[in-house]
Amino acid sequence: MGIYVHVPFCRSKCFYCGFYSVASLKLKEAYLKAIEREIDLRKGYLPEDEVHTLYFGGGTPSYLEWEDLKRVVATLEANYSFVPGAERTIELNPEDLTEEKLRGIRDLGFNRLSIGVQSFSDEQLKRINRTHSAQQAREGIELAANMGFDNISMDLIIGLPGQTEGELLDDVEKASRLPIAHLSVYMLSIDSNTVFEHMVKRGEFRLEDEEVMAERYQRVCERLKESGFEHYEISNFARNGRYSRHNTSYWQQKPYIGFGPSAHSYDLHSRQWNTANLKVYIDHLDKGMLSFEREELASVDLYNEYVMTSLRTMWGMEKQKLEGDYAVFWKQVQEQVRKYESSGDLIEERGRWKISEAGWVISDTILSDLFVV
Template sequence: MGVYVHIPFCRSKCYYCGFYSVASIVFKQAFIRALCREIELRKDYLGTYKPETLYLGGGTPSYLTPDELQIILQKLEEIHPLSLSAERTIEMNPEDLVPAKLNELRRLGFNRLSIGVQTFNEKGLKKMNRTHTARQAIDGIFCAAESGFENIGIDFIIGMPGNTLENIKADLKQIQYLPVSHVSVYILSIEEGSVFARQIEKGIFAPPPEEKVTEEYFFVADALREMGFEHYEISNFARAGKYSVHNSNYWSKKPYIGLGPSAHSFNLHSRQWNVANVKTYSESLDKDILKFDFEELTEVDQYNEYIMTGLRTMWGINLDILRSTYKKYWSSVESRIAAYIQQGWAKRDGNHLVLTERGWLVSDYIFCDLFVIS
């Protein structure tokens, strides 16, 4: 089981971002009160499940002060106490990676950092409207390691308009010498409502051609493997088995509770997601009301999610489970699976079906092909 907390505040909006956040702290204190109240109201959501991980995402969780984070963590510990060995992650912007803050985060119990680097190219950072420089990112990562963090992950974006293979090679060369154990590589997606989406509508720029993005993906994956990173999920690479335990729980369909505006929750048989508006979220919880939408998962939903989450990882899906738990769908997908193997998109690993890297690149097609439409 995992606990996710969505902190919706940012200093400014990155142009690619489609996650719910606000570039304002007007509602910060009201949000913290409301979040603590949500934690109390939903104390029984996961029943007897005990939390294995904590993940503070956003937004920019490191935008909160250590005292504000402590208020949230104390309330979480009252309701969902974690073991001392539990993975506790906080997302950070590079400009927040300073000794005083890092020492406070260690004191608060965080043992894993997820840092939004995106690129070490200054022009690329400006194009994304990032609030840090490449130098801040490099110095900050070394500072985090010197502060005692042994599990440091960074985010990296490919598929940016105007980017070159030389830029990517320079980024990878920098990563090689950094004390990081995890790299998340995201292909730029144009999210509805983002600044990039509006710029495309106005003809300011166009996404790069698919074949260029494919070339970048394979180049980055090969380079990271040569550095000793294991490609364990479509977008994720880890050294020395330091996978993201929290995110791996999502892909293995373990239950989790999501707290804060826009946060999603899953209790094995249903999903719910909170209202994506910090003002509405805070004002309703002042009245002990949590505004959310809800979906009960059918057997078809469960099957489709098993396919989608399992095939994202290097462990794949268990064919015995397809034949037993989802027996009624097996006959319709068996021939398609054989075709994927023949095309080099998938392979068998014992009784598991695993997508190859080429298969991961066309995974959206494969998922849709295997899905049952009810």
């Protein structure tokens, strides 16, 4: 099983970010007490207690002090059994990559760093309201590597305001020269309740055309392949097989439990998600109650999720599973599969269907056509 911990605090809100967070530490102590209670209350959510992956996301987990992180980790370790060599990931902003912070994180057992760089252009970083510089990002990653962290991931964004293809490929080149094992490259989207959404409505900013974004995505994929990265998921690339084990478990539909406001959980039969409101989350746990919504998954939901998650990856979906577990739905979409096979966007290899490198550009369309409503 995997554990996700949502830390909802940020120094400031990035203009593109739609994840739940608050730009204040006012409720930090109340949050820490609440998440400790939630971990204790939900111990029996999954039948097993053996943890293979742990992921601290946010928000900005590295915004918390070492003592704060230790409280949460200690509570988890008191309730769950972590297997030897479990992957423990924590998200950090480049300005938090100091020797003291990194030493503390290592002492807590974190062995994988996920660093939100987004761009190596100081001008772009200011446009999206990031609180670090390009130099801080480069120097911080090199410091982490020199301190012994050998599983470092970082993020970049395609389609930032005013970003040219040359600037994007320069970002990719700079990233590939750093001592990282993993790179996530996301195409900018306009999420609800973000600064960018309001800017789009006021006509101050618009997304690049889909064709332009698709072309840049393909160029990024080509450039990273030349630099020794394996394209193993739509937005993710790894060197030497250093895939994100935690995120891969999502795509392989393994069970996980999420703690903190807005965190999701999956027990193979249903999904549930905590309220995306820090005060409500805290108030309920102060009374020994949980605040969440839950969805029972019907067989058609499980089929659609299997298609969506498995086709995101280079491993694809297993033909035997489709013909067995999901036979009734599989019969309904075989004509669509043949259509995409003829176009070269879907390929069959060793009993698995997967999206081709060229097909990943239209993955949303392929997935939609293979869903059963």
